[in-house]
Amino acid sequence: MTDARAPWRAVGRRSDGAVDVAVVDAGGAVLERRTIARERLAAELADDPDTRWIWSDTTAWYHDVLAAGVRIARCHDVRLCHAILRDSSLVADATGLRSATVWDAASAAPADDSDALFALEPAPDAIPHDLDATVAEYARQVEAIRGSADPGRLRLLTAAESAGALVAVELHHAGVPWSRDTHDAILAGILGPRPRPGELPSRVGELAEAVRVELADPAASLDSQPRLLRSLHRVGVLVESTSKWELRRHEHPVIEPLLAYKRAMRLLSANGWAWMDEWIPADRFRPVYVPGGVVTGRWASSGGGALQLPRMLRPAVRADDGWRLVVADVAQLEPRILAAMSGDLALAEAARGRDLYEGIVARGTVPSRQEAKMALLGAMYGATTGDSGRLVPTLRRAYPRAMALVDDAARVGEEGGSVRTLLGRTSPAPSAAWRDLQADAAESEASDAVSSLARSRARERGRFTRNFVVQGTAAEWALAWLADLRRRLVGFPAVGDHPVTGRAHLAFFLHDEIIVHVPADQAEAAAEAVGDAADAAGRLLFGSFPLDFLLDVRIAESADKS
Numbered sequence: 156m157t158d159a160r161a162p163w164r165a166v167g168r169r170s171d172g173a174v175d176v177a178v179v180d181a182g183g184a185v186l187e188r189r190t191i192a193r194e195r196l197a198a199e200l201a202d203d204p205d206t207r208w209i210w211s212d213t214t215a216w217y218h219d220v221l222a223a224g225v226r227i228a229r230c231h232d233v234r235l236c237h238a239i240l241r242d243s244s245l246v247a248d249a250t251g252l253r254s255a256t257v258w259d260a261a262s263a264a265p266a267d268d269s270d271a272l273f274a275l276e277p278a279p280d281a282i283p284h285d286l287d288a289t290v291a292e293y294a295r296q297v298e299a300i301r302g303s304a305d306p307g308r309l310r311l312l313t314a315a316e317s318a319g320a321l322v323a324v325e326l327h328h329a330g331v332p333w334s335r336d337t338h339d340a341i342l343a344g345i346l347g348p349r350p351r352p353g354e355l356p357s358r359v360g361e362l363a364e365a366v367r368v369e370l371a372d373p374a375a376s377l378d379s380q381p382r383l384l385r386s387l388h389r390v391g392v393l394v395e396s397t398s399k400w401e402l403r404r405h406e407h408p409v410i411e412p413l414l415a416y417k418r419a420m421r422l423l424s425a426n427g428w429a430w431m432d433e434w435i436p437a438d439r440f441r442p443v444y445v446p447g448g449v450v451t452g453r454w455a456s457s458g459g460g461a462l463q464l465p466r467m468l469r470p471a472v473r474a475d476d477g478w479r480l481v482v483a484d485v486a487q488l489e490p491r492i493l494a495a496m497s498g499d500l501a502l503a504e505a506a507r508g509r510d511l512y513e514g515i516v517a518r519g520t521v522p523s524r525q526e527a528k529m530a531l532l533g534a535m536y537g538a539t540t541g542d543s544g545r546l547v548p549t550l551r552r553a554y555p556r557a558m559a560l561v562d563d564a565a566r567v568g569e570e571g572g573s574v575r576t577l578l579g580r581t582s583p584a585p586s587a588a589w590r591d592l593q594a595d596a597a598e599s600e601a602s603d604a605v606s607s608l609a610r611s612r613a614r615e616r617g618r619f620t621r622n623f624v625v626q627g628t629a630a631e632w633a634l635a636w637l638a639d640l641r642r643r644l645v646g647f648p649a650v651g652d653h654p655v656t657g658r659a660h661l662a663f664f665l666h667d668e669i670i671v672h673v674p675a676d677q678a679e680a681a682a683e684a685v686g687d688a689a690d691a692a693g694r695l696l697f698g699s700f701p702l703d704f705l706l707d708v709r710i711a712e713s714a715d716k717s
Contacts, residue, residue, distance in 0.1 A: 165209040167286025175286035183294030197223035211284045213320035226654030232317040245303045245579040312578035318638035323444035330439025338471040362416040369409035452630035472714035479678040484668035486705040487511040492629045495697040499556035503702040520553040537618030568620025569613040576627035635692035643684040
């Protein structure tokens, strides 16, 4: 978090629009302070490329700086780091951090791209941006890390989280290179030509008519679930919901056209022409990423649905003329993380240089790749029934260290405790309502219904903490991958003036996948940098533990995997 080799400076906004700039020491105390005009901020940041900047919130500061043509190398994001340190079980005394509740306001509202593990959207204007508040909170964070059980891990985590914040803003500015013509052709091929405003595409209208014919109801409402359920019941399809899983359990001529209609409407509403006009007015898709938007440290998105782009639209992700895309994703990231976290050499050996699930089969643990996948994912997500649950005991015998790690995490969660990732991000404590329910169930006169509900809620929490340790550490590895790759790409020859898009740059990130947009003659070097950064991230987090992170790396003109 502090480094004697490079200065740390903090910035803060004044009520009159000017900016305070301060030099701070290793403990966060202000050594020098001066005020500059807001228009001078970008130049100030550009003056010394080795300076490390402390600011309230990267989203609130960096967009304007990048727009002015300045890229910074390093920062400390006070808002993001506050959320980590306030709750980390490695911090011995978080009283001061927890009392600074003004910094908690940034994580108050749900994001629209909700992850299964509680996505949160920041509200940067709800936190202070003045210098005094920023430096005071930074000093509290310095002290919390110094007095923690493992300062090195927390310094690494806060540095990675802050680097991720820089990447997120740069991704938005760079945008995903996108072909509107290709997007339009995909929509037309599936839905029919673009209709006039207020009308449905022709193919959607045909599917709706086919559904109504099978329902024998020309006026059937297909977009109101209660009304649609009544129509389905009248023709003998006795379902409780219109989910595809439940519909597919029934044989009736209405099922296929209804499922096709639902798919078409989902595409039209989520990524149809209106979405394209709003989010891709020209040749770039610019989603809004939310680093640390999920309690595990995974990113969320507060606009554009970047984390939910359907595979069918990948052909529209297309490099500029003379450029290429380097598309890379990690094979079985979370299971590999589990092997490294637990130090399970047998599981690491199964993953070395190959598909991990095939490696499990090769060791004779289970007979097929599909079973290996179900078993391992079941172990990480807490499956207790079906094929996954049946196979988990086999994994416990074959990979005892890995299974013990997630089993122990589940037990801690079920008992109301918290677990942490490799670097120290800690799961939230259970709610007061959860604790009250468990206390009620422990009473001797507790009813069977209360006891059963308490056990169910405990198991749910155990499944959450079981996956938290793995998903959260995978997010930490991904941040290290992004940060290292960002540093490497800055060294590539520039072909333009923009600080990000004037050279090879990151264009997309989704948990375990990245896309780099790169001049065609630099594509091979960029692909090599992607792999080297993944190796470096593994060494940074897991030292010499013998595990490789297997990448599928492609150089192509589009992101289509077909």
